[in-house]
Amino acid sequence: MNKYWTDLVKRLTPYVPGEQRSGTDVVKLNTNENPYAPSPRVKEAINGVSGDSLRRYPDPQALALCSSLASYHGVTTDQVFVGNGSDEILALAFMAFFTGSKPLQFPSISYSFYPVYCDLLNIEQQTTPVDENFCLDLNGFNSSGGGIIFPNPNAPTSLAVSREQITALLKRVPDTLVLVDEAYADFGAESSIELIEEYPNLVVSRTFSKGRSLAGLRLGAAFANADLIEALRRVKDSFNSYPVDTLAQAAGIASIDDEKYYRHTIDKVVQTRDWTTAQLQDRGYRVLPSSANFLFVSPDGIKASSLFNALREQNILLRYWAKEPLSNWLRITIGTSAEMERLIAAIDNITRKKDH
Amino acid sequence: MNKYWTDLVKRLTPYVPGEQRSGTDVVKLNTNENPYAPSPRVKEAINGVSGDSLRRYPDPQALALCSSLASYHGVTTDQVFVGNGSDEILALAFMAFFTGSKPLQFPSISYSFYPVYCDLLNIEQQTTPVDENFCLDLNGFNSSGGGIIFPNPNAPTSLAVSREQITALLKRVPDTLVLVDEAYADFGAESSIELIEEYPNLVVSRTFSKGRSLAGLRLGAAFANADLIEALRRVKDSFNSYPVDTLAQAAGIASIDDEKYYRHTIDKVVQTRDWTTAQLQDRGYRVLPSSANFLFVSPDGIKASSLFNALREQNILLRYWAKEPLSNWLRITIGTSAEMERLIAAIDNITRKKDH
Numbered sequence: 001m002n003k004y005w006t007d008l009v010k011r012l013t014p015y016v017p018g019e020q021r022s023g024t025d026v027v028k029l030n031t032n033e034n035p036y037a038p039s040p041r042v043k044e045a046i047n048g049v050s051g052d053s054l055r056r057y058p059d060p061q062a063l064a065l066c067s068s069l070a071s072y073h074g075v076t077t078d079q080v081f082v083g084n085g086s087d088e089i090l091a092l093a094f095m096a097f098f099t100g101s102k103p104l105q106f107p108s109i110s111y112s113f114y115p116v117y118c119d120l121l122n123i124e125q126q127t128t129p130v131d132e133n134f135c136l137d138l139n140g141f142n143s144s145g146g147g148i149i150f151p152n153p154n155a156p157t158s159l160a161v162s163r164e165q166i167t168a169l170l171k172r173v174p175d176t177l178v179l180v181d182e183a184y185a186d187f188g189a190e191s192s193i194e195l196i197e198e199y200p201n202l203v204v205s206r207t208f209s210k211g212r213s214l215a216g217l218r219l220g221a222a223f224a225n226a227d228l229i230e231a232l233r234r235v236k237d238s239f240n241s242y243p244v245d246t247l248a249q250a251a252g253i254a255s256i257d258d259e260k261y262y263r264h265t266i267d268k269v270v271q272t273r274d275w276t277t278a279q280l281q282d283r284g285y286r287v288l289p290s291s292a293n294f295l296f297v298s299p300d301g302i303k304a305s306s307l308f309n310a311l312r313e314q315n316i317l318l319r320y321w322a323k324e325p326l327s328n329w330l331r332i333t334i335g336t337s338a339e340m341e342r343l344i345a346a347i348d349n350i351t352r353k354k355d356h
Numbered sequence: 357m358n359k360y361w362t363d364l365v366k367r368l369t370p371y372v373p374g375e376q377r378s379g380t381d382v383v384k385l386n387t388n389e390n391p392y393a394p395s396p397r398v399k400e401a402i403n404g405v406s407g408d409s410l411r412r413y414p415d416p417q418a419l420a421l422c423s424s425l426a427s428y429h430g431v432t433t434d435q436v437f438v439g440n441g442s443d444e445i446l447a448l449a450f451m452a453f454f455t456g457s458k459p460l461q462f463p464s465i466s467y468s469f470y471p472v473y474c475d476l477l478n479i480e481q482q483t484t485p486v487d488e489n490f491c492l493d494l495n496g497f498n499s500s501g502g503g504i505i506f507p508n509p510n511a512p513t514s515l516a517v518s519r520e521q522i523t524a525l526l527k528r529v530p531d532t533l534v535l536v537d538e539a540y541a542d543f544g545a546e547s548s549i550e551l552i553e554e555y556p557n558l559v560v561s562r563t564f565s566k567g568r569s570l571a572g573l574r575l576g577a578a579f580a581n582a583d584l585i586e587a588l589r590r591v592k593d594s595f596n597s598y599p600v601d602t603l604a605q606a607a608g609i610a611s612i613d614d615e616k617y618y619r620h621t622i623d624k625v626v627q628t629r630d631w632t633t634a635q636l637q638d639r640g641y642r643v644l645p646s647s648a649n650f651l652f653v654s655p656d657g658i659k660a661s662s663l664f665n666a667l668r669e670q671n672i673l674l675r676y677w678a679k680e681p682l683s684n685w686l687r688i689t690i691g692t693s694a695e696m697e698r699l700i701a702a703i704d705n706i707t708r709k710k711d712h
Contacts, residue, residue, distance in 0.1 A: 012591065
């Protein structure tokens with residue numbers, strides 16, 4: 001600690017992302033990246049940007065990208081906001097919507113960045129328990145608080161709630177802002193974007209990092225009615241006017257344009273997810289029904305922490321949280337077929353050794 | 357306004373950047389962009405990044421880029437922090453260092469984003485007047501406040517203070533954090549980076565947008581002792597873990613590597629600045645002695661607002677603030693020789709017309 005640190009800095013417990021170990025022999029199933037490269041059109045778009053364009057500031061509102069997202073999702077351009085990854089979208093949304101005096105409600109098991117934002121921005125927190133099967137009951141949220149946020153599908157559980165359940169919540173708490181974090185929605189959850197027209201209390205956030213394979217490019221988006229989008233713009237323009245660079249804007253548009261490629265890679269991930277689920281279930285593992293590009297898994301015959309460490313020694317990285325009630329669960333990103341076959345073989349090898 | 361807007365959003369007055377009009381006939385001298393494209397090595401580095409790299413998250417700490425900056429500036433890697441443009445660096449620094457109960461001190465004429473950050477983060481402001489020649493007297497700052505920030509060279513005045521003056525300030529206020537914003541230092545001011553070793557209360561921010569011609573790529577850096585850098589990291593990791601994308605990291609390193617190109621373009625800008633200064637002075641204009649890539653100019657024989665509007669009609673964009681004491685001044689970015697010749701010709705044309 002340092003005498004120039006403010007009390008805020010002293011009390012922060014920052015978010016810790018999954019390990020970014022590199023190397024050709026590493027099977028990296030710990031940060032929910034897409035195993036497939038982005039559409040080849042993305043690289044073409046990036047390579048097509050001239051040096052002379054780079055010397056200029058980007059369009060601060062990224063209107064061409066917002067317009068492309070608007071067409072794709074069937075909304076208007078003023079209902080779209082983009083940022084430097086969906087983490088920035090969330091941070092700006094916390095500043096814009098959740099700075100009131102009442103606590104923010106989110107699930108007890110959820111994206112672990114939410115409590116970090118609350119600490120940073122001095123927002124009270126109130127968690128709503130998930131049930132013994134890790135299911136989120138939206139009836140646990142009420143209108144007494146200063147806003148509601150939940151991921152759909154949830155992380156790290158991979159479980160989705162239906163659009164019908166979300167609609168019921170939006171109707172029940174009309175004076176409360178609800179942010180649905182759809183980082184993983186590309187892989188199977190029902191999106192709530194179409195509800196923004198009817199529900200003025202809804203904000204939906206998305207990312208290009210997962211379904212669009214662009215984690216390295218930092219691109220996220222939010223959808224809401226124009227008034228809420230304007231609130232996000234005001235906060236952005238009070239924090240960092242140009243968060244999305246020229247290359248990311250061009251790449252984002254190119255990735256939206258290649259729908260065929262997107263469908264193809266999503267399908268491959270979903271097929272591999274189903275294959276991996278069946279393999280793990282065959283071995284007696286409990287696997288929650290995933291709507292995401294990862295599985296939430298409780299092993300059989302070996303402790304989650306032991307399996308995590310044994311796989312790590314073999315350069316297969318998963319994500320593990322030592323805290324209850326997650327301590328006997330592992331989060332496994334869906335990789336390529338070959339990577340998942342290697343995972344299953346490694347598990348069998350570790351478990352066999354353990355039997356002897 | 358909207359019922360879901362918080363009081364914070366309602367009271368914000370966001371920063372307004374210069375107009376981003378595009379078109380081949382536009383002479384854009386209003387946002388202090390570099391008239392020369394970045395080093396060709398930058399585009400090579402960008403084109404060399406594979407799609408497969410883009411599907412992965414970037415290194416959250418950007419260690420290779422920090423290491424490259426550290427070597428270049430003669431400091432250690434743990435004394436360097438990078439962000440999504442120097443505006444993000446400043447926003448995170450405001451959160452990390454200036455959230456105390458005492459007012460932040462900055463010059464009365466200065467980068468207009470500083471009061472915007474204060475509004476967003478609920479930080480009290482205390483401005484220190486510049487003198488009648490717009491010079492900043494560092495003796496105006498004292499240790500009673502919750503921090504000091506100033507640009508060197510200052511914006512929009514283009515005037516620099518010496519390293520000796522800054523050293524005297526750092527000694528005089530050892531318990532107060534001082535942030536020197538060196539966005540324009542590439543064009544002639546004495547950098548304070550070498551002072552971070554000796555002064556634990558100093559943070560220096562820089563940008564790749566101006567000297568390195570990379571405004572479109574959003575890349576900024578901060579230099580300070582390792583403890584202060586750690587404070588910035590904690591805030592970053594509580595806001596947005598991966599702000600600098602893979603392409604920006606690669607491009608940043610490539611731009612640092614091409615010192616020859618950098619020196620060449622800086623020299624051209626400085627030569628054009630001196631030529632433009634002489635031309636304007638020949639016409640009786642008052643031009644402050646610039647250490648930046650822009651001039652601060654008070655016209656002769658025509659009001660600044662009239663000249664601004666007349667040039668704007670001819671697609672020559674300058675920056676103008678209607679407020680006192682700036683209302684008879686214009687900020688003129690240094691463009692190419694041809695652009696500045698066109699500016700001078702347009703001024704002569706407008707002034708001649710006015711004489712008749």
